[in-house]
Amino acid sequence: MKPGAAGRFKTMDFPIFHLDWMGNRMLIALIAIVHVMINHAFAVGFIPVVTLLEYLGYRKQKNNPIEARKWDRLAYKLMFIAFVVTTGAGALTGVGIWFSTSLVNPDAVGSLIRIFYGAWFSEWIIFALEVVFVMIYFLRWKTSDGSPAAKRKHIQFGVFLSIFSWLTMAIIVAILGFMMDPGKWGEFRTFFSGFANPLYIPQLYFRTPLAMMLGGASALFAALFILKKDNTIRNEAVSHLSLWVLIWAPVCAVGALLYRTVIPEAMIKNLPTAVATMTYSRWYESLLWIILGAVMLSILTALWGFLKPRRLPRFALVLPLLALFVFLGSFERIREFVRKPYIIGQYMYANGLRVEDYPGYKEKGILHRAQYVSTSQVTESNKIEAGKNVFLLACSRCHTVGGINSVVDKFKKRFAGAPLQVDAIKNYIPKMNQVWYYMPPFPGNEAELDALTAFIIDAGKNGASVQGAQTIGLPRRQKDNRDAAKSKEDIQP
Numbered sequence: 405m406k407p408g409a410a411g412r413f414k415t416m417d418f419p420i421f422h423l424d425w426m427g428n429r430m431l432i433a434l435i436a437i438v439h440v441m442i443n444h445a446f447a448v449g450f451i452p453v454v455t456l457l458e459y460l461g462y463r464k465q466k467n468n469p470i471e472a473r474k475w476d477r478l479a480y481k482l483m484f485i486a487f488v489v490t491t492g493a494g495a496l497t498g499v500g501i502w503f504s505t506s507l508v509n510p511d512a513v514g515s516l517i518r519i520f521y522g523a524w525f526s527e528w529i530i531f532a533l534e535v536v537f538v539m540i541y542f543l544r545w546k547t548s549d550g551s552p553a554a555k556r557k558h559i560q561f562g563v564f565l566s567i568f569s570w571l572t573m574a575i576i577v578a579i580l581g582f583m584m585d586p587g588k589w590g591e592f593r594t595f596f597s598g599f600a601n602p603l604y605i606p607q608l609y610f611r612t613p614l615a616m617m618l619g620g621a622s623a624l625f626a627a628l629f630i631l632k633k634d635n636t637i638r639n640e641a642v643s644h645l646s647l648w649v650l651i652w653a654p655v656c657a658v659g660a661l662l663y664r665t666v667i668p669e670a671m672i673k674n675l676p677t678a679v680a681t682m683t684y685s686r687w688y689e690s691l692l693w694i695i696l697g698a699v700m701l702s703i704l705t706a707l708w709g710f711l712k713p714r715r716l717p718r719f720a721l722v723l724p725l726l727a728l729f730v731f732l733g734s735f736e737r738i739r740e741f742v743r744k745p746y747i748i749g750q751y752m753y754a755n756g757l758r759v760e761d762y763p764g765y766k767e768k769g770i771l772h773r774a775q776y777v778s779t780s781q782v783t784e785s786n787k788i789e790a791g792k793n794v795f796l797l798a799c800s801r802c803h804t805v806g807g808i809n810s811v812v813d814k815f816k817k818r819f820a821g822a823p824l825q826v827d828a829i830k831n832y833i834p835k836m837n838q839v840w841y842y843m844p845p846f847p848g849n850e851a852e853l854d855a856l857t858a859f860i861i862d863a864g865k866n867g868a869s870v871q872g873a874q875t876i877g878l879p880r881r882q883k884d885n886r887d888a889a890k891s892k893e894d895i896q897p
């Protein structure tokens with residue numbers, strides 16, 4: 405394969421952000437998983453439930469105005485929760501995702517922007533509008549109590565907001581699907597060939613009912629606190645909300661099966677580690693059953709709430725609700741994990757390097773192409789520093805040196821605690837992607853492999869940790885690095 409599309413390859417021209425204690429993967433995972441939970445449970449799934457309850461109240465207005473008022477109060481109080489959670493923590497973590505991902509993997513985000521340019525800023529506009537619409541729906545609630553016509557309008561706005569919240573998810577899921585399997589994009593390289601990737605519809609089909617279940621279960625849990633035992637609408641409300649969860653459950657199951665069939669076969673190999681980490685991958689099967697059991701538990705609880713609403717105590721929902729959130733969290737973790745070694749399927753590895761540039765890197769090395777590292781080549785005197793830079797470029801997106809998923813610990817464990825040996829490490833690194841499919845191949849040349857090995861052994865002895873550009877500042881760019889970057893070979897992907 406020749407390096408780069410036109411015999412040219414890409415420079416690594418971003419500073420390297422690195423958190424050595426929690427690791428970059430963990431940072432993104434924490435922010436993103438909290439965001440997805442809020443988005444699915446309190447926006448996509450919650451707003452339709454609130455609107456439905458508001459509508460139920462409206463329908464009773466003629467025959468039973470006192471009860472109608474109670475339904476309306478319940479819907480309003482639930483919307484208050486959604487309002488606080490989505491415009492506060494939801495919006496913050498949403499912004500957090502883009503900050504953290506663009507710091508950790510700017511090359512991948514850069515490629516996504518180039519490919520999905522239109523969707524990128526549309527998503528932002530839609531996101532801003534969503535926040536505005538949530539505010540309008542919530543803040544206009546009380547003024548819409550005045551007349552039936554005003555109430556009708558308000559409910560219609562709720563329907564509109566429900567569709568709108570779903571739309572933000574529908575756009576972003578296209579990009580998530582694309583990253584797992586770009587499908588025909590590899591051939592055509594167009595916006596639509598990327599957008600209409602093979603995983604898009606199945607994943608959207610799965611996420612939509614899952615969000616509805618989460619929204620219904622969260623609303624049910626909150627309703628049990630809002631409605632006192634003697635509230636006359638309590639039983640009916642619990643029964644309705646339980647029914648909502650029950651209706652969506654089979655749709656979600658079909659979505660999950662459909663989704664499973666489109667995950668590329670190669671990724672299935674990553675599943676045991678994705679579900680349970682390497683240490684616990686033997687538990688893969690049992691964990692799958694635990695996750696399934698947890699989902700069954702929430703369905704059974706909903707059945708209980710539907711058939712015997714009076715007897716459903718608050719605490720009965722704690723476990724099922726937790727189970728649903730854990731289910732969603734595991735799904736996100738697995739989805740992110742099985743995509744590896746790629747960050748964009750077949751096109752770019754998780755280390756931010758393009759597949760087509762690998763031959764060039766292997767020959768000339770990666771330091772030579774990197775602008776924001778302190779060494780541009782390996783010499784006898786800079787070996788350990790150069791090795792650290794190779795680590796930053798090739799391993800730091802997934803590993804730390806002294807923290808979670810530490811590369812030093814991984815080697816110590818692999819060699820059962822024996823002192824780290826140069827030969828053993830040097831032999832392992834070029835083969836690591838064959839042993840574990842989720843790691844990208846080592847991109848550097850022979851001298852860089854030597855340097856990385858020396859660095860790992862040194863860190864094992866001296867317990868080093870590595871700082872990112874956000875702590876130590878931008879490394880001084882060397883003259884030869886700048887020249888390399890300016891050379892005619894360089895292009896942006």
Ligand code: HEC
Pocket residue numbers: 677681682683744745754755795798799800801802803809811814815817818833836839840842843844846
């Ligand atoms: C795409 C992310 C990713 C990248 C990049 C990556 N690794 Fe890993 N590596 C992992 C994961 C995930 C594990 C398994 C962690 C677990 O579950 O315990 C792992 C495990 C390992 C292990 C233990 C394997 C065993 O057989 O015991 C070693 C050693 C290792 N990595 C070295 C490296 C080195 C050196 C680099 C850089 C040249 C690197 N990795 C780059 C994700 C990555």
